[in-house]
Structure formats: C-alpha cells, structure tokens
Amino acid sequence: MLLELKGLQVNYGGIRAVKGIDLVVREGELVCLIGANGAGKSTTLRAICGLLPAAAGSIRYAGQDTAGAPVHELPRRGLVMAPEGRGIFAQLTVEENLAMGAYTRSDAGVARDLERQYEIFPRLKERRTQTAGTLSGGEQQMLAIGRALMARPKLLLLDEPSMGLAPRLVAKIFEIVREIARQGVTILLVEQNARRALEVANRGYVMESGSITLAGEAQGLLENPKVREAYLGETA
Amino acid sequence: MDIFVQQIINGLTLGAVYAIVALGYTMVYGIIQLINFAHGEVVMIGAMVSFTIINALAAAGLPPLAVVLIGAGCAIPVCMLVGYAMERMAYRPLRLAPRLAPLITAIGVSIILQHLAMLVWSRNVLAFPQIIPLTTYTFLGATITGVQITILGLCLAMMAGLALLVYRTRLGTAMRATAQNPQVARLMGVDVNRVIAATFIIGAGLGAVAGVMVGTYYGVAQYTMGSVLGLKAFAAAVLGGIGNIPGAMVGGLLLGVVEALGAGYIGDLTDLCRYGLGPAASCADGGHFVLFGSNYQDVFAFVVLILVLVFRPSGLLGERVGDRA
Ligand SMILES: Nc1ncnc2c1ncn2[C@@H]1O[C@H](COP(=O)(O)OP(=O)(O)OP(=O)(O)O)[C@@H](O)[C@H]1O
Numbered sequence A: 001m002l003l004e005l006k007g008l009q010v011n012y013g014g015i016r017a018v019k020g021i022d023l024v025v026r027e028g029e030l031v032c033l034i035g036a037n038g039a040g041k042s043t044t045l046r047a048i049c050g051l052l053p054a055a056a057g058s059i060r061y062a063g064q065d066t067a068g069a070p071v072h073e074l075p076r077r078g079l080v081m082a083p084e085g086r087g088i089f090a091q092l093t094v095e096e097n098l099a100m101g102a103y104t105r106s107d108a109g110v111a112r113d114l115e116r117q118y119e120i121f122p123r124l125k126e127r128r129t130q131t132a133g134t135l136s137g138g139e140q141q142m143l144a145i146g147r148a149l150m151a152r153p154k155l156l157l158l159d160e161p162s163m164g165l166a167p168r169l170v171a172k173i174f175e176i177v178r179e180i181a182r183q184g185v186t187i188l189l190v191e192q193n194a195r196r197a198l199e200v201a202n203r204g205y206v207m208e209s210g211s212i213t214l215a216g217e218a219q220g221l222l223e224n225p226k227v228r229e230a231y232l233g234e235t236a
Numbered sequence B: 001m002d003i004f005v006q007q008i009i010n011g012l013t014l015g016a017v018y019a020i021v022a023l024g025y026t027m028v029y030g031i032i033q034l035i036n037f038a039h040g041e042v043v044m045i046g047a048m049v050s051f052t053i054i055n056a057l058a059a060a061g062l063p064p065l066a067v068v069l070i071g072a073g074c075a076i077p078v079c080m081l082v083g084y085a086m087e088r089m090a091y092r093p094l095r096l097a098p099r100l101a102p103l104i105t106a107i108g109v110s111i112i113l114q115h116l117a118m119l120v121w122s123r124n125v126l127a128f129p130q131i132i133p134l135t136t137y138t139f140l141g142a143t144i145t146g147v148q149i150t151i152l153g154l155c156l157a158m159m160a161g162l163a164l165l166v167y168r169t170r171l172g173t174a175m176r177a178t179a180q181n182p183q184v185a186r187l188m189g190v191d192v193n194r195v196i197a198a199t200f201i202i203g204a205g206l207g208a209v210a211g212v213m214v215g216t217y218y219g220v221a222q223y224t225m226g227s228v229l230g231l232k233a234f235a236a237a238v239l240g241g242i243g244n245i246p247g248a249m250v251g252g253l254l255l256g257v258v259e260a261l262g263a264g265y266i267g268d269l270t271d272l273c274r275y276g277l278g279p280a281a282s283c284a285d286g287g288h289f290v291l292f293g294s295n296y297q298d299v300f301a302f303v304v305l306i307l308v309l310v311f312r313p314s315g316l317l318g319e320r321v322g323d324r325a
C-alpha cells in the first residue's frame, strides 16, 4: 500500500471540508478521485501533502505516518503534487521551472530527465528560455506536469490537470497521464472530467460534500447508473 | 563643467553604496513583502564593528588595506548573525500575522538595535583613523580618490556576485520561486524558512560591507547613522521598484547621482542674487544670498521617494501587480 488514508478529516476553521474518508492507492495503480465542485477533493490532496493538518484520522505514505512531516520533506520521499491551477512560477523561465521540480535531486540523471520532458513536451523545449507566465494555459499545464515529473515521483498527485483546456488538449493531457502511469509512476488523479478520468484509471472514488460515496473498479463505476446520471451527464 | 563631472563621480560612489543597502531591503521585500526598517541599523552595526576593529589595529603597523579588510571581515559575520536573529526572533513568528504587525515590529527592532548600539559604543562619534593615504586621480577635469575607486569597484563586484547568485544558482532560483509562490515552492521541496533566513543573511552581509564603505568614505560612524542612510536606501529600492533586484541597483546609483547633482547645484540655483531678488547689501560685488545650501542634500532622496510614490508607485523597473501565478 503506497498511500492509505483512514478516517481522514480536514477542517478550515470551523468548517469540516473532509469528513472522515478512507482511501488507498497501491503501488503501480492509477486511481482517480472524482466529485462535484466543493466536494473536498483538493482539500484531500492538500492534506496528503501536509499543506493542511488532519483534524482526525491518519495518512500513511510508504508505510509511514506523515503527520508532522514538513511539506518540503515529502518530495524527497517521492510524494509530489502538481497543484490545482498549475502553480507555475510565472517569472521563472520554463527551464528554471523544470529545474525547480528537480530541486530535491542532485543525482546525475537530472539533465537526462530534462531532455525527457522536452521529448514529451516539445513545446516546452521551444520555449525553454521564455518566462513561464507567457505560456498559454495548455502549455502551462504541460509545464506543471513536466515539473512534477522532474522530481521522479513514486506517487504523483494531479489536481485537475485538464481544467480550462480545449477538448483536443484535454485528450492529450489524459494520454500523457496514461503514459506516465504506464512507465510505473503511481498516480492519484483528481478530476472534474469524470468520464475521461475513469477511462484511464484502474480504480476510482466518488466524493460528495466531504465523504466518499462510491468506490470501485473504474470500469464498474463507468457503468454504475448513479455515476452515469450524476457525473457523466446521462439521464437514467 | 568640472563640477558636473565631479558630482557625477561623487554621486555614483555614494549611489553604489545606496544600491548595496537597497538590495537588502528589496530582497527581503521580494520574498516576504516586509519592509525591514531595521536594515539601516544592520549597516550601522557593520560600520561600528569595523571601526572598533580598525581603531584597535591602527597602530599595529599592518598595511591599511589589511586593517580595513580585517574590520570588514569581523563586521560581516556579526551583521549576518544580527540579520538571522531578527528574522528568527522577530519576523518568523509573525509570518502569518496581518501585514501591519511585522511592519511595526520592524520599527521596533530598529529602535532596539539603535539603542543597543548606543549602550555598546556610547553616543560618541567614532572616527576613522588616518591610515589610508589620500591618493587622487584626475578624470575629465574632476578628482577621483582611491577610496572612491575602491568603493565603486567593490560595489559593482558585489552586485555582479549577487546577480550570479540570484539568477544562476540553485539557492537563487529557490529564492525567486519562493518570492513568487511560497506554497508551490514548498511542494517542490524547498525549505521556505531556510530560504527566507538565507535572504536575510545575504542582505545583512551586503549591509555590513556597505557600513564599512560609508564609514570609510565619510570618516565617521555613530549609532544614529543607520536611520537616514536606511531611509535613503529604501527610497532607492522604491525608485527602482521594491522587490526588484536590478531595480535596487539602478535606483541606488540614480539616487546617488540625483542627490549629488542636487547638492552641487542647489546653492547656485537658489541664490537670490542671480535673479536680482537678494538684499542689496548681500549681493553687492558679486555676493550671494543662498536660500538652500548643499546641507539640503538629504532632502533630495525624499523628494524622489515622494515623486515616485505619487507618479509611479511600481518604480522604474517594478513589476505590475498580478504577475504572480
Ligand atoms: N481556504 C479555505 N477556507 C475555507 N474553506 C475552504 C477553503 N478552501 C476550500 N474551502 C471549502 O472546502 C470545501 C472543499 O473545497 P475543495 O477545494 O477541496 O473542493 P474541490 O472538490 O477541490 O472542488 P473543485 O472541483 O471546485 O476544485 C468547499 O466547500 C470550499 O468552499
């Protein structure tokens, strides 16, 4: 079990945003977490990264409880998040953004990994010396994913990588996510685009106002009438 | 004509020092949006520590350059420690507080440091011993001293070194990333607390050298010297665009030149006799009746500060708000 949440609760002041959820991600899996706006998906990811404290319950990553671990420690242990809204460093160049992804690394493979990102995302190579703020939304998203990959993650948390992108780019992003998973990176994918997410995932969780209401094999969820009605825009 | 060149030279010398001090303000502001009003006191402590050492060694018969270098070598670590301590004890606990709280704290730290310095060094003016022989060179009809050349060269070297650090190293990239988005920087594995501490330490180290230079230049140091110098450097940082590193360099040099030219010409320009307005008794036989003398030199920095704040608050090289991702 690479990641295991047990009874996780997360609060914002007095507001309980995550109300005691259980969730596991096994090594090599691509798991998606879907749900409507405000369901608590990003809050869950922020708690996993240590950006928010757990009010109750536990988070275990690679067999260790993460409580009290500083945020900057987790990437060193292979837990890396590409946050919602991309969070690129707008005034750093594309290449500097990628270098920041490898901030925790000092091994000889960094230069090779940089070239790999440029192979996956040729647009980034063309714009390597440009400040990242001048990139288009889609390019910024690719940069955010490439930057996360530069850390050589064991577990990659992706928060809505398809947000705000044109359909053609959305398809491309999901293709890339699938490819990253195929190369052995374990992924927890948060998405609004439930159909696409379930199509690439092995398993899925459905979150509704702070609680997990459904969980199972991705294929099964795709066929589940409740999911079809609420998240795939089909009438039962 | 020579007075023009002369004032440019004098202005660039002081301006280079302002730039070095302004960098301390702007780096800290860039990373935690705090105007560290105590930075001027760090510069003062640098001058006081180095003067103490230099005076103690003045009679030892060492070469003057070695004496000054030892003085600076002692001032730098002391100031770095002061910079680190103020971040750790005064500002870090307030990192999440409303912005006014650390600002007022900075003023408090400034008062505390100034009075600590008064207790250590008394109210007396420390004088720089006569150890550096006056060497002068003539340049375009103006005089430039060896000390001026040294100060200018050293400041330019420090600016180049800082630019290399900030734009070419891992720490520098982490500093810029933290300045833009500390939350995401943490997600990339940056220990934001350490980066902020490093920023204070680097700024204080630069401030220490600036203190040694300005003290050597004027030949005196006193526990109050940090206030006006700090405010001028702050004005320089605002002129260049607070938070912007090249801006602090440009702003410092420009402010020094404006100040020197202002001081050089204000007497002439406000001589009422020129305009036939002065009292006849004073103006007779080519006499003068000067309204504002060069002792108004300090005013220019603040006039510039006000003009910038009114007409271009983002400064010359300042970034638009909203550039943050
Ligand atoms: N900083 C905050 N302070 C207070 N409440 C917050 C904060 N951030 C989020 N919330 C609330 O917590 C709940 C869960 O928010 P969260 O961002 O986790 O939702 P989400 O599932 O990621 O939604 P979306 O799909 O729109 O990104 C929402 O009701 C939101 O209003």
Ligand SMILES: [Mg+2]
Pocket: A041, A042, A043, A084, A159, A160
């Ligand atoms: Mg979200």
